[in-house]
Structure formats: C-alpha cells, structure tokens
Amino acid sequence: MKKSYSIKEINSILNGELIGNTTQSIEGPEQLQNANSNHITFIGSTKYAKHWADSKACAAVINDTLKIEPGNNRALIKVKNADLAMAKILELFNPPSPVFDTDIHPTAVVHDTAKIGAGCKIGANCYVGKDVELGNDVILYPNVCVFDETIIGDNTIVWSGTVIRERCIIGNHCIFHTNVSIGADGFGYRPSDDGRGLVKIPQIGNVIIGHYVEIGANSCVDRAKFSSTIIGDGCKIDNLVQVAHNSIMGRSCIMAGHSGLAGSVTLGDGVIIGGSASIKDHTTIHSGATVGAGSGVVGDVAAGKTVLGYPAQDARDMLKQWVALRQFMKKQ
Structure with missing residues (x-):
C-alpha cells in the first residue's frame, strides 16, 4: 500500500519549525531538482538553497x-540538522524487507549440531555448518554460507552471497550487505628456502565483529594469522573495502569505498578513512583522526589529526604545497 502523509504529520515526527503550509499529500522524499509536487526534499546548505525556487517539491x-x-502552497520545516531529519523521513517511507514464506527454507542445509535462536529466518540455498550458533531473530537471506563454529548475535541481518568462514564471532544488530567476505585467509606468503617460489603462511586466527556494525557489498575482512582481526562496536564500512589480517578497528570508525587497511593496522575510536585511501601495515591511526580520500598513510597518525595526500601528511601543509605548486606551474 502506498504511503502518504500531510506536512503536519511529518512535522509531528521531526518537531521542527513549520513555515508556510501545503495541502499536497506527501508520497515520498526526493532530491531537490528531481522532486515532483508530491515530494518532500531537504536543503542542508546555502549551496542548494538557490534551487528551491525552481523545485517542484511541495x-x-x-x-x-x-x-x-x-x-505559495509550499512548506518548510526548519530543523537543527536537515540530514538527520531526512533520515527519519526515509524511515517513514522505507519499503518492507523481502518476505520469507517459511522460517527455514527446505533447500537450506543446516547441520544437526547448529543452534538456531527464536525467530530466525534462513533463506533458500543457505548453508549453516557444524556447531554454528545463531542468536534470536537472525536473518540469513538466500545463498548465505556460515561455516563451522561461527557465532552470530541477535538481530543480525546477512544479505545474499555473503560467506562467513569458520570460528568467527559476530555481534548483535549487525548488517552485512551482499557478497561480503568475513574470515577468508589473510594474505601471508614468504619466499621459499630455495628462492624458487612462495610459501603460504597458515592463517589460524579468526574475525571478531562487535555490535551494530554495518559492512557494505563486496567488502572483505580477513582472518588473523593468529589471534583475531577485530572490528569494534558501531563501525560502518562502505562497499569494496579491504580489512587485512590482524587489523584492529576501534569503536564507531568509518571506512569509505575502495579504502583498505594492510595487515596489523590499528585504528582508534572514531577514525574516518576517506574513499580510496590506503593504510600501510603495522600503522596506528589514533582516535578521532581523519584520512582524506585517496591518501596513502605510511606512518602513525596522531589523535584528532587530519592527513591528506600521498604520502599522507598534515592536511594544512599539503594544501599549502598544492597551492604553491599551482602558482609555480602558472609561472612556467
């Protein structure tokens, strides 16, 4: 059934300052320049405010x-943070998740020793291995593999194509999007004694993931050589991200798409890694630091510092260098 709300109903959720009014029923959110008369949009900065007059949004x-x-016949809701308010509106119009006709699909293979919590849903062609433990209300969409002795906490959602290897530990309320790889072997090789080949180093550790972690499609978190690769509570990882063996992420870190941690990297709490940034092995990035998009970090980063460039350095210094280089090139 199609959802629609009046502007007053929406404002009752946002608790903002309503300016003007519209009699138009609101049937969804949309970008400012793509909106029609039945849409609500959002404006977070002066950069986009100039487009309001030409927008069709009500x-x-x-x-x-x-x-x-x-x-005329248009309304504004003023709030402290338009992005956070729009998140609430998106929740209002969020379509329902795919429906399971049965709790455990007949084509799913669930080992006799697996422990399945109350309210779990296991889709078609899933595999749940020996001594796996699923908490309550876990959802495994079709074609998910969870290998032996893995533990998954309550209310975690695992989308199709994801593989969770043996002995991994996953917290509560996590979301793994399509084709995530958890616990594949870390990348460990050494030259052979005769120098004619490479010797694979066994990776016998596991992956431990905290609560409320979200991992985007086609991202990989590799198992440790020994001990554990650890993703802290509340971390958010974008699509196509690599977290290598024995890396440790603190709480509420963010990694944007195409970024990567080499082996044994340590992130403090609240670290932000921009898109396509790469972090050298055995590097520590302390709490609250930010790594700019496309940067290459080859040494430790102090708490709260912002670094940029390749190799990465203090963002202000790097920007000054870029300005100086541009001025130099203009003189040539």
Missing part, C-alpha cells in the same frame, strides 16, 4: 540557519 526540510521563503 515541502522541504532545511537547516535552521538558512533564510528561505516557502512560496
């Missing part, structure tokens, strides 16, 4: 620092 959620007039 309503917008805006930051309370912006000065915009609503217009």
Whole structure:
C-alpha cells in the first residue's frame, strides 16, 4: 500500500519549525531538482538553497540557519540538522524487507549440531555448518554460507552471497550487505628456502565483529594469522573495502569505498578513512583522526589529526604545497 502523509504529520515526527503550509499529500522524499509536487526534499546548505525556487517539491526540510521563503502552497520545516531529519523521513517511507514464506527454507542445509535462536529466518540455498550458533531473530537471506563454529548475535541481518568462514564471532544488530567476505585467509606468503617460489603462511586466527556494525557489498575482512582481526562496536564500512589480517578497528570508525587497511593496522575510536585511501601495515591511526580520500598513510597518525595526500601528511601543509605548486606551474 502506498504511503502518504500531510506536512503536519511529518512535522509531528521531526518537531521542527513549520513555515508556510501545503495541502499536497506527501508520497515520498526526493532530491531537490528531481522532486515532483508530491515530494518532500531537504536543503542542508546555502549551496542548494538557490534551487528551491525552481523545485517542484511541495515541502522541504532545511537547516535552521538558512533564510528561505516557502512560496505559495509550499512548506518548510526548519530543523537543527536537515540530514538527520531526512533520515527519519526515509524511515517513514522505507519499503518492507523481502518476505520469507517459511522460517527455514527446505533447500537450506543446516547441520544437526547448529543452534538456531527464536525467530530466525534462513533463506533458500543457505548453508549453516557444524556447531554454528545463531542468536534470536537472525536473518540469513538466500545463498548465505556460515561455516563451522561461527557465532552470530541477535538481530543480525546477512544479505545474499555473503560467506562467513569458520570460528568467527559476530555481534548483535549487525548488517552485512551482499557478497561480503568475513574470515577468508589473510594474505601471508614468504619466499621459499630455495628462492624458487612462495610459501603460504597458515592463517589460524579468526574475525571478531562487535555490535551494530554495518559492512557494505563486496567488502572483505580477513582472518588473523593468529589471534583475531577485530572490528569494534558501531563501525560502518562502505562497499569494496579491504580489512587485512590482524587489523584492529576501534569503536564507531568509518571506512569509505575502495579504502583498505594492510595487515596489523590499528585504528582508534572514531577514525574516518576517506574513499580510496590506503593504510600501510603495522600503522596506528589514533582516535578521532581523519584520512582524506585517496591518501596513502605510511606512518602513525596522531589523535584528532587530519592527513591528506600521498604520502599522507598534515592536511594544512599539503594544501599549502598544492597551492604553491599551482602558482609555480602558472609561472612556467
């Protein structure tokens, strides 16, 4: 059934300052320049405020620092943070998840020793191995593999194509998107004694993932050579991200797409890694630090510092170098 709300119903959820009014029923959110008359949009900065007059949206959620007039039969809801308010609106219009006709599909293979919690859903062609433990309300969408002795906490959702290798430990309320790899062998090789080949180093550790962790599609978290690769509570990992063996991520870290940690990297709490950034092995990035997109970190980064460039250095210094280089090139 299609959802629709009045502007007052939406504002009752946001608790913002309603300016103007619209009689139009709101049937969904949309980008400012793509919206139609039944859409609500959002404006978070002056950069986009100039497009409001030409937008067809009947309503917008805006930051309370912006000065915009609503217009005829249009409404604005002023809030402290338009991005967070729009998240609440997206929840309102969020379509339901795929439906399971049976709790455990008849084509799923579940080992006799596996412990399956109350309310679990296991889709078609899933494999759940020996001595696996699933907490309550775990969802495994079709074609998920969970290998022996792995433990998955309550309310965790695992999307199709994901493989969780043996002996891994997953927390509560995690989300793994399609084709995530958890616990594949770490990348460990050494030249052979005769120098004519490479010797594979056994990877006998596991992966431990905390609570409320979200990992994007096609990302990989490798098992440790020994001990554990660890992802702390609340970490958010984008698509196509690599976390190598024995790396440790603190709480609430963010890794954007195409970024990667080499082996034995340590991140403190709240570290932000920009897209396509790469971090050298055995490097420590302390709490609250930020690594700019495309940067290459080859040494430790102090707490709260922002680094940029390749090799990465203090962002202000790097920006000064870029300005100086541009001025030099103009003189040539």
